[in-house]
Each structure stands twice: as structure tokens, then as C-alpha cells.
Amino acid sequence: PTTITDELGIALSNLADSATGVLTPTLRLGVTGLSRAGKTIFITALVHNLLTQGRLPGFGPLADGRFIGARLAEYPDATIPRFAYEQHLAALSANPPIWPESTRRISQLRLVLKFQSAKWWGGMTGPATLNLDIVDYPGEWLLDLPLLGLGFAEWSTEALERARQPGHADEAAEFLAALDQTDISKDANDPDAERLASTFTTYLRRSREHGALSTLPPGRFLLPGDLEGSPALTFAPLPPLAGKRTGSLHAMLENRYEAYKAQVVRPFFRDHFARLDRQVVLVDTLRALNTGPAAVNDLETALTSVLSCFRQGDANPLLRPFSRRIDRILFAATKADHVHHTSHDRLEAILNRLVANARKRAIFAGAETKSIAMAGIRATSEGTIREGADTLPTLVGTPIDGEVLDGATYDGKTEIALFPGDLPARPDSLFENGSPVALNFLRFTPPQKLERNASGDVVLPHIRLDRALDYLIGDWMA
Ligand code: GDP
Numbered sequence: 001p002t003t004i005t006d007e008l009g010i011a012l013s014n015l016a017d018s019a020t021g022v023l024t025p026t027l028r029l030g031v032t033g034l035s036r037a038g039k040t041i042f043i044t045a046l047v048h049n050l051l052t053q054g055r056l057p058g059f060g061p062l063a064d065g066r067f068i069g070a071r072l073a074e075y076p077d078a079t080i081p082r083f084a085y086e087q088h089l090a091a092l093s094a095n096p097p098i099w100p101e102s103t104r105r106i107s108q109l110r111l112v113l114k115f116q117s118a119k120w121w122g123g124m125t126g127p128a129t130l131n132l133d134i135v136d137y138p139g140e141w142l143l144d145l146p147l148l149g150l151g152f153a154e155w156s157t158e159a160l161e162r163a164r165q166p167g168h169a170d171e172a173a174e175f176l177a178a179l180d181q182t183d184i185s186k187d188a189n190d191p192d193a194e195r196l197a198s199t200f201t202t203y204l205r206r207s208r209e210h211g212a213l214s215t216l217p218p219g220r221f222l223l224p225g226d227l228e229g230s231p232a233l234t235f236a237p238l239p240p241l242a243g244k245r246t247g248s249l250h251a252m253l254e255n256r257y258e259a260y261k262a263q264v265v266r267p268f269f270r271d272h273f274a275r276l277d278r279q280v281v282l283v284d285t286l287r288a289l290n291t292g293p294a295a296v297n298d299l300e301t302a303l304t305s306v307l308s309c310f311r312q313g314d315a316n317p318l319l320r321p322f323s324r325r326i327d328r329i330l331f332a333a334t335k336a337d338h339v340h341h342t343s344h345d346r347l348e349a350i351l352n353r354l355v356a357n358a359r360k361r362a363i364f365a366g367a368e369t370k371s372i373a374m375a376g377i378r379a380t381s382e383g384t385i386r387e388g389a390d391t392l393p394t395l396v397g398t399p400i401d402g403e404v405l406d407g408a409t410y411d412g413k414t415e416i417a418l419f420p421g422d423l424p425a426r427p428d429s430l431f432e433n434g435s436p437v438a439l440n441f442l443r444f445t446p447p448q449k450l451e452r453n454a455s456g457d458v459v460l461p462h463i464r465l466d467r468a469l470d471y472l473i474g475d476w477m478a
Contacts, residue, residue: 024112026131027476028275030326033282034139034302035223038334038376039103042282043136044088045376045460046469047072050111050132052457058466061115061477068114068127075110075133083109083136092377093458096412097446105225106137106272115477130476135272139281140219142273142309143302144265147217148318152254156237163203163237171206175199175236184238185245188252193234196253200236220264232260274322278329278472279310285333285351289423289430290441296430300354307358310367329369330471331355336463337375338441339420340382340393344463346423347373353427370471375463379444383417392419397444405442412445 031039049056050070061067075082084107088100111132117125147155163172178199182192201221208222216222220233227233235256244251281303288299308316310329333351336344352371359369380397394417399405401412410416421439424430430437450458 024129024131025476026133027473028133028135028277029472030135030137030273030276030279031282032137032139032142032279032306033334034284034306036102036287037139037282037284039136039282040088040100041376042280042332042334042465043083043109043134043376044085044092044100045462045465047083047085047109047111047134048089048458048460049462049465049469050113052453052455052459054453054459055461056466056469058464059470060474062466064118066116066118066477068116070111070113073110073112073131075108077108081105081107083107083134085109092446092460093450097448097450099446103136103138104223106135106141106268108136109134113473113477118478128477130473132473135276137268137272138219138223138225139306140223141268142306143217143219145269145309145316145318146305147261147265148269152238152257153240155257156239159237160239168203168207171210172203175203179236179238182249184250184253185241185243185248188247188249190234192249193236193252193256196236196238197234218260218265220260227264231256232264235260269319269322273309276326279326280330280332280468280472281306282332282334283351283354284335285347285354286335286338286439286441289350289437290439292436293430296354300357300431303355304358307355327367328472329367330468331369331371332468333371333373335375336373337378337380337397337444338395339423339439340395341463342393343420343423344373346425346427350423350427350430353431372464372468372471374465374468376465377446378461378463379447385417385419394418395420397442398448399442400445403442405440410442415448418442 031043033039048054051072053062053067053069056062059067072085084101091098091100111134113130113132114127115130117128150158162168163176175196178195182196204216204221207216218233220227224233235253238250238253241248241250283299283303285299288295309319310326311319331351333347336347339347348371351373355369355371380395383394383396384391385394386392396415396417398412398415399410401410403410405418418440420441421437423439424435424437429435447461450460453459
């Protein structure tokens with residue numbers, strides 16, 4: 001219904017972009033992934049490596065000696081929170097270093113990149129400039145796209161059916177009981193609405209703790225951002241009501257559901273998502289592998305729904321109002337420093353297999369994709385141990401305080417060598433017979449001793465961050 005205004009809004013903002021961007025092209029890079037996939041670490045590492053000209057041999061402009069420098073700049077839209085780069089870097093370089101706070105809402109940051117163009121006229125025009133706008137947002141928010149096509153009654157039917165499935169009995173019991181005890185035809189009142197919404201949110205949260213991610217919109221219920229507690233987030237699915245009445249609890253929640261769509265979901269897709277040029281989707285593949293076959297399948301389903309948002313408008317009518325322009329999507333398996341480098345190709349192959357279905361179903365018309373295994377910040381180094389006649393590859397790192405493996409509990413201060421285990425050579429075996437992978441998986445503290453470069457800046461070690469960067473922005477700096 002509001003598609004005309006949507007289109008007008010996008011057209012106007014694109015116009016504004018081109019007016020201010022006559023001299024400086026702007027590349028908007030979206031960074032997403034489900035909770036704890038590694039978005040905060042990826043962005044912090046990317047920004048730091050660009051600002052300090054870190055070790056990025058695979059990043060074309062730097063390798064060619066054409067990269068002049070980067071600086072942080074004021075973000076043009078003052079209404080969106082800024083990505084807390086300095087705080088995150090401070091946490092990572094503290095003594096002892098700690099992992100920074102994860103993404104909870106949308107945030108943005110602008111970097112201005114100066115480089116010498118490789119084009120033949122580059123020498124005549126002097127250094128070129130590119131604005132790199134990084135947009136960090138929870139992947140959970142993408143799960144809301146289907147809601148735009150669902151009315152309250154349809155969504156409620158789906159959501160209640162799911163909650164009543166035997167597999168969800170424990171998680172949903174409290175919500176279903178609250179629903180039973182509530183007369184939804186009586187007058188609207190906030191305490192009832194709040195109780196239903198909070199028990200419903202608890203159900204979603206518990207499902208997620210048990211590993212389910214895929215089927216659980218609304219995304220803001222899990223990651224509310226700045227909307228926590230607001231009426232647009234205070235609703236729940238309800239059974240159909242014969243004889244609808246304005247002023248009833250049922251009508252109140254239906255209105256709020258519609259408000260959520262109109263005032264939260266739609267503006268996010270229109271004002272942020274639709275304006276991205278490039279996208280990186282981070283995936284914590286290793287954690288799913290380590291949890292077991294059910295988690296792997298669930299991750300696959302979740303990725304399929306997340307990735308359906310990257311379909312072009314023709315394939316996905318819900319996206320038609322938001323003229324999109326993403327032309328490259330990078331899938332990155334994060335935290336690759338948890339396996340030995342001899343397993344990195346396998347990790348990439350597994351990620352490829354995870355997104356294959358999504359890729360088949362979604363027509364990324366006009367967008368190319370690539371999969372990569374990487375670590376924004378490398379918390380381990382590599383070594384070997386001898387076991388009898390065998391030499392085993394190991395990881396050396398400091399497990400986080402409280403981590404347990406083989407009966408040993410770690411204190412966050414002790415460095416150990418660990419044989420991480422091998423990933424399967426054929427990713428299909430993971431999906432076909434659902435055989436678990438035997439990984440020794442521990443969470444490590446950030447690197448304890450960071451080197452400094454000639455200018456005194458810390459050097460953050462990474463794995464293939466340079467390749468990721470090259471794929472995402474290299475061609476804009478040609
Ligand atoms: P997000 O912002 O929610 O996507 O996630 P974060 O970037 O905050 O990452 C969540 C956690 O994963 C961090 O606190 C780290 O413990 C871990 N992590 C993220 N990236 C890396 C990495 O490159 N290497 C290692 N070892 N751990 C990582």
C-alpha cells in the first residue's frame with residue numbers, strides 16, 4: 001500500500017547521494033549474520049587494518065602500492081548510531097584483552113579511502129577518494145521480510161501451529177498457558193498485551209537457545225535494538241476471533257502487528273537494506289558443526305530464509321518496492337582460527353554446501369557470490385605435536401576462563417596446544433547421514449600479546465581478511 005512513498009523515498013535518497021557524491025563515490029557495505037556470527041570483530045578488524053595499513057597482501061590496492069591511506073569521517077546520517085570502533089578496539093587491546101560487546105542493533109561508520117587509480121588517466125587526475133560506508137545490522141532482522149506479505153491472521157496461524165508442535169512443548173508451554181488464560185475478546189489493556197508478548201518472546205528465546213533460528217520471526221523480539229518495550233514490539237500471535245470488535249485486546253494486538261510491519265520492518269528494508277551496494281554474510285559454521293547435525297540443518301534453514309532477502313524483486317514480490325542494487329555477496333565462515341589451516345578449504349566447502357540451497361532457490365540475478373573461510377581476529381597460532389609416530393597439527397591459544405575440555409577447566413590465563421580435529425573432506429556426508437564432526441572446540445581469548453607497527457599501532461592478526469576486503473571493495477579502487 002505504501003509502495004509509492006517507498007519508491008519516492010529511495011529515489012530521493014539516491015538523488016541526494018548523487019548530489020553530494022559528484023566528487024566522491026560512496027560504497028555502502030552491509031555486514032550481517034546471525035547473533036554472534038562475528039560481525040563486530042569483522043568490522044573492527046577491517047577498519048583497523050585499513051586505518052593502519054595492516055598486513056593485507058591479498059588486498060589489491062595495498063599490494064600494488066596504490067593505497068594512500070584511510071581516515072574515519074562523520075557519517076552523513078546523524079540519526080543512526082555510530083559503530084563503536086574505538087571502544088571495540090580498546091577492549092581488544094586492553095590488558096588482559098577481552099572480546100568487545102556484540103552487535104545488538106544497526107550501526108554505521110564511514111571511512112574515507114585515498115588511493116592512486118590504476119586506470120591510465122589516474123596519473124593525471126591525482127589521488128582518488130572513496131567513501132566506504134559500513135552498515136552493521138543483525139541478520140535476525142532479515143527474517144522479518146516474509147511478514148510484509150502476511151496479515152495478522154495468517155501469521156498467527158503459522159506461529160501458533162509451530163508453537164503447538166510437540167517438539168516445542170517445553171519452550172512454548174508458558175506462552176500457550178498465558179494465551180489460554182486470556183480472554184482476547186475483552187477490552188484492550190496493556191498488562192495482558194505485555195504478558196502475552198513477554199511469554200511469546202521467552203518462547204522465541206528458548207527456541208533459539210535450543211538451536212532453532214530459522215522459523216522465528218519477528219526478528220526484533222530477539223534483538224529489539226532501541227525499540228525494547230515499545231508498543232510496536234508488544235504483541236503476540238492470537239487465535240482467530242469470531243465477531244471482531246474494535247477496542248478488544250485482539251484488535252489491539254492486530255494493530256500493533258501492523259504497526260510493527262509499517263513502522264519497523266518496512267523502514268528498515270527501505271532506508272537501509274535497499275541502499276546497500278555490497279553485502280557480506282558472516283556464518284559461524286564451526287559452532288554449528290561442533291553442536292551437531294541438527295544445528296547444521298537448522299543453520300542451513302536459517303541461512304536460506306536470511307538469504308531469500310537477497311533475491312531480486314522479480315523473484316521475491318515482497319522486495320519489489322525496494323529497488324535493490326547489491327551486486328556482490330560474500331559468504332564468510334568466521335572464526336577459521338579454530339581449525340588448522342589445512343582444514344580451511346574444507347571449511348569453505350562446507351559453507352558452500354550450507355548456502356547451496358539458498359543459492360539455488362534464490363535468484364541472485366545480477367549479483368555474484370563467493371564463499372571464504374576467514375577470521376577477523378586470529379586468536380591462535382599453529383604448531384605440531386608428536387603422538388607416537390604421527391605428527392599432529394595443533395592450535396596454540398589461551399582458552400577463555402571457564403572453558404572445559406576433557407574434564408579440564410581453563411582459567412583464561414593458560415596457553416595450551418590443542419589438536420582441533422579435522423573437518424570432513426566431503427561436506428555432503430554432513431548432510432546426508434548427519435554424522436557428527438569430532439572437533440575439539442574451545443573458545444579462546446583474543447590474542448594476548450599484540451605486535452606494534454613502526455607507528456606504534458597494534459597489529460591485529462587475521463585470516464584472509466585481505467581476500468574478503470579485496471572481493472568487497474577492491475574493484476571500486478581500481
Ligand atoms: P556479532 O557482532 O554478534 O556478530 O558477533 P561478535 O563479532 O561480537 O563475535 C562473537 C564472539 O565470537 C566474539 O566475542 C568472539 O568470542 C568470537 N569471535 C568472533 N570473531 C572471531 C574470530 O575471528 N576469531 C575468534 N577466535 N573468535 C571470534
